[in-house]
Amino acid sequence: MDASALIASLQDAVPGAQFEAASSIDLQTTIYAPRDAVAESARALRDRPELAFTLLAELTAVDFWPTEPRFELVYILVSIVHRARIRVKVRLNADAARVATVSGVWPAANWLEREVWDLYGIVFDGHPDPRRLLMPEDWEGYPLRKDYPVQIRKTPEYSQPLQVTADEFRQNVERDRLTRR
Amino acid sequence: MTVNMGPQHPSTHGVLRLVLELDGETVRSCAPTIGYLHTGIEKTAEQKKWQQVIPLVERMDYLSAQSNSLAFCLSVEKLLGLQIPERVTSIRLLIAELQRINSHLVWLGTHGMEVGAVSVMLYCFRERELLLNINEMLAGFRLFPSYMRVGGLREDLPRGFHAAVTAFLDRFGPKLDEYEDLLTKNEIYLKRTRGVGVVSRDDAVALSLVGPIARSAGVDYDVRKYFPYLGYDTYEFTVPIETAGDVYARYKVRVAEMRESAKICRQALQRISPAGAYAVDDPRITPPPKDRVYTEMEALIQHFLIYSQGFTVPRGEAYVPVEGPRGEQGYYVVSDGTNRPWRVKSRAPSLLACQALERLIVGGLIADVIAVIGSIDVVMGDVDR
Numbered sequence: 001m002d003a004s005a006l007i008a009s010l011q012d013a014v015p016g017a018q019f020e021a022a023s024s025i026d027l028q029t030t031i032y033a034p035r036d037a038v039a040e041s042a043r044a045l046r047d048r049p050e051l052a053f054t055l056l057a058e059l060t061a062v063d064f065w066p067t068e069p070r071f072e073l074v075y076i077l078v079s080i081v082h083r084a085r086i087r088v089k090v091r092l093n094a095d096a097a098r099v100a101t102v103s104g105v106w107p108a109a110n111w112l113e114r115e116v117w118d119l120y121g122i123v124f125d126g127h128p129d130p131r132r133l134l135m136p137e138d139w140e141g142y143p144l145r146k147d148y149p150v151q152i153r154k155t156p157e158y159s160q161p162l163q164v165t166a167d168e169f170r171q172n173v174e175r176d177r178l179t180r181r
Numbered sequence: 182m183t184v185n186m187g188p189q190h191p192s193t194h195g196v197l198r199l200v201l202e203l204d205g206e207t208v209r210s211c212a213p214t215i216g217y218l219h220t221g222i223e224k225t226a227e228q229k230k231w232q233q234v235i236p237l238v239e240r241m242d243y244l245s246a247q248s249n250s251l252a253f254c255l256s257v258e259k260l261l262g263l264q265i266p267e268r269v270t271s272i273r274l275l276i277a278e279l280q281r282i283n284s285h286l287v288w289l290g291t292h293g294m295e296v297g298a299v300s301v302m303l304y305c306f307r308e309r310e311l312l313l314n315i316n317e318m319l320a321g322f323r324l325f326p327s328y329m330r331v332g333g334l335r336e337d338l339p340r341g342f343h344a345a346v347t348a349f350l351d352r353f354g355p356k357l358d359e360y361e362d363l364l365t366k367n368e369i370y371l372k373r374t375r376g377v378g379v380v381s382r383d384d385a386v387a388l389s390l391v392g393p394i395a396r397s398a399g400v401d402y403d404v405r406k407y408f409p410y411l412g413y414d415t416y417e418f419t420v421p422i423e424t425a426g427d428v429y430a431r432y433k434v435r436v437a438e439m440r441e442s443a444k445i446c447r448q449a450l451q452r453i454s455p456a457g458a459y460a461v462d463d464p465r466i467t468p469p470p471k472d473r474v475y476t477e478m479e480a481l482i483q484h485f486l487i488y489s490q491g492f493t494v495p496r497g498e499a500y501v502p503v504e505g506p507r508g509e510q511g512y513y514v515v516s517d518g519t520n521r522p523w524r525v526k527s528r529a530p531s532l533l534a535c536q537a538l539e540r541l542i543v544g545g546l547i548a549d550v551i552a553v554i555g556s557i558d559v560v561m562g563d564v565d566r
Contacts, residue, residue, distance in 0.1 A: 026259045026499035054386045055402070057502070060526045062515050074513065076500060076528075080386065080400065083407050087500070108389030111536040119223075134216040134565060144224055173183050173200060177210060 001051075001084040003029050009051055013044030022089065030087040038090055039100040045077060045088070046105050053077035053086065056106035059113065061120045065146040070094040071122060075102070098123035119144035129179075184547070188217050192295050192551045195561025197535065203547055211542045211550075213535055218565035226525040230491035231257055232331055234525060238512065239325040241527055242563035244284045247276050248505035250329040253512045253525075255410060255501040257331045260494050260516055261466070266458040269333045274411045275346070275449040276319075276328070277503065278442040282353070283312045284506035284558075285435045285442075292432070292555035293364060296373045301363050308356055311349045318345060332467050333460025338453070346450055350443055357439060364432070374428040378541040378553035381426060388537045391530055392508020394557055397434045398426035404504040411503075418445050428556040435558075465492045491520040500528075507531055507558055531563035 003021035006029060010019050017037035022030040033041050045053045058076040071092040078085050090099060101124040103109040113124045114133040121142035124130065132139060141148055164172065182203045188196040196217035202210040222241055226234045238253045239246035251273055258265060286305045293301030313323040318339050320326035328335050364370045380390065385398040395402055403420045405413040421437035423430035460467040468487045473480035496518040502511035508530040515524040534557040541553050 024499075025262075025495065025497035026256075026501065028500065055391075056389050057391075057509060058500075058511075058513060058526070058528045060513060062498075062524045062526075076513070078402070078407075080402050080407075085408060106389065107387045108533055108536065111532060115532075132216075134219040136216070143221060150224070150228060170183055173202070176200075176212065177202070 001029055001079075001082065001086060003031055006051070006086060007031060009048060010041055010044055013048060014040045017041070024087070028085065028087050030089065032089050032091060035090055035092060035096075035099055038102065039105075041088070042075075042102040042105040051079065052081045053079045053084075055080060056102070056108050056112070057085070059102075059109055059116065061116045061122055061144075063120060063144065063146045065094075068093055071097055071120065073099060073116070073122070092122065097121065098125055100125050101127040103127060118142070121145065186550070188214075193554060193561075194291070194559055195564075197554070197559065197561055197564075199538070199542075199550070201542075201547065201550065206546050206548070208542050208545055208547055208550065211539045213538050215532075215535060215561070215564050218561045220566070222566050223525055223527065226522055228521065230520050231494060231522060232491060234522060235329065235331070236325065236327045238525075238527065239327060240562065241529070241566050242505070242507070242510070242531065242560050243324065244287050244560050245280050245506045245510075246325045247280045247329060248284075248503060248510055249527075250327065251277055252501065252503045252505070252510050253514070254329050254331050255503065256499045256512045256514045257494060259499040259501050260497055260514065261331070261492075262495075263332060263461050263463065263466070265333060265461060268453060268457045269459060269461075270411050271449050271452045272334060272338065272459075273329065274413070274416075275446055275453065277411070278445045278449070279312055279315065279346070279349075281442045281506045282439050282446075283309055285439050286312070288435060288506075288555075288558045289360065289432075292552075292558075293370075295551050295555045296370060298363060298367070298370060301360060304356070304360060304363075308349075308353060311352070315342075315345050315349065318342065330460065332463060333458075337456060337459040343450060343453070343455060346446065350446055350450075353443055354440075357436065357443075361436060365436075371429065373549070373552055374432060374556070375425075377428045377545060377549045378556055379425070379427045380537065380541055382424075384537075384540060385426070388540065389533045390508075390537055391533075392504070392506070393431055393434045393438065394534060394537075395508065396421065397423045397430035399424040402509075404502050404509050408502065410501060416445050416448050428552050431556045431558075493518060493520050494522075498524075502528065505530065507534070507560070507563070527563075527566055529563045529566060531559040531561070535559050535564050 007019045014037050017034050020032045024030045045051050055078040057078050060074050062072045069091040073090040075088040116122050118132040184201045187193040187198040198214040200212040222237050235250045238249045242249050286309045290302035290305030316326045317323045320328040380398050382399040385395045385400050418441045421434050423434050468484050469480040474484045494516040498515040500513045502509045511528045513526040517523040
């Protein structure tokens, strides 16, 4: 699928949004989508029969610090019906690193967005479970950002023996379960 | 009752932790917790030169090391715009298919053991040993050979490679029949796997499940057929599909895939001449052979440049997926035009399979949890990276 057909179809679905084609070395159809239209575009990409990108293969971010716009979100989508693969990118400024979640459109985005939040600190508005995924919950900073130091000297904190009673543990689990809803 | 399963549990294939809420023997909710094996490989890769990333990516999905390095090399070669010699492509394809058999054998063995068929594990690891011997023959390493390089292969095929692979393939076919005798119609195995951990076709796509898990639910998505790379479109093979979507269907798909892989291996072996080009003829990327380094000044300088500075990769980004043993596997690499990657992102099929665990386990029995975890074939190194 070439970029112009894709953009025409998306313009039709999301009037007023500015999509733009991008060049790519690996000849992969790549477009830039505006940040405010991510949710509608995602829905159109999945639901319109001529697009039908039902499989979200990858969702990740790239940090271009110190240039602006600093972040680029990358969605790699596959259409099983049309045997096509595209890349949709979203530019984000450092002071407004937030975007609407697509986990309602592709449920697989849930953990992928959590990973991006965890490692890049990009906020996904409306995410059902906005917690860190890979790093410990009390971790400070976002490790994959380019201004995050590579080597930190930090004395390791050894784990304490578990001090909660069986009841407290059960309550913790219950609270965890409720917050995830 | 709340059960905390893992991270130190022999059946979680590493360090996966599940918090299960039980109602009698039925699982009411399941919360997978990951990150215990997070080593920051993607961050480390940004500090390394391009060629040095290969040993790192091989250690992510440690059961299919060479599919990882293949995917990484293909992406970087796309950025460099290299034309890889035909022979190298065939060798890579052969190695990738042997890797698939290797990974599926480990899966079959451990999965069989977890559902109570311990003998399967012993037999599978016996055949896997032959594959590890082939790896050792190729590169001197058994699990992480780092034999793939950007631009081709590290060195030419060793003497006796064809004979070793042929001997393995001749032996493997009949042995696979024996494994099937142990499981396919085994009443206990059927009872433990049929109708367990069912995923529907739509759910599989929505949860981005790929590879054998999706194909056992009726999704025929296979990168080798959909977006051919390495000339897969010139080989004759079929993609096994099942529709039941349960653990048994995943077993059948993987066993059928091993047969197909063996078929592809035989075709590839015929195309590979015993000696010939093993890397691109590009002095920026391929180091000169050792005998020239020891005898010629220019070759020594070239060798020194490649190993101390590496090569630069044009600015841009590339993503070339391959069909690894666990499904679509690829590296989204971004270059800023220097000799180190700006960003390396691994597309990890195991991460998404792990996410789907909740859907597969909830509503089933606690005894089936182990069978389901085994059947999705997660490698925690690939989940946490």
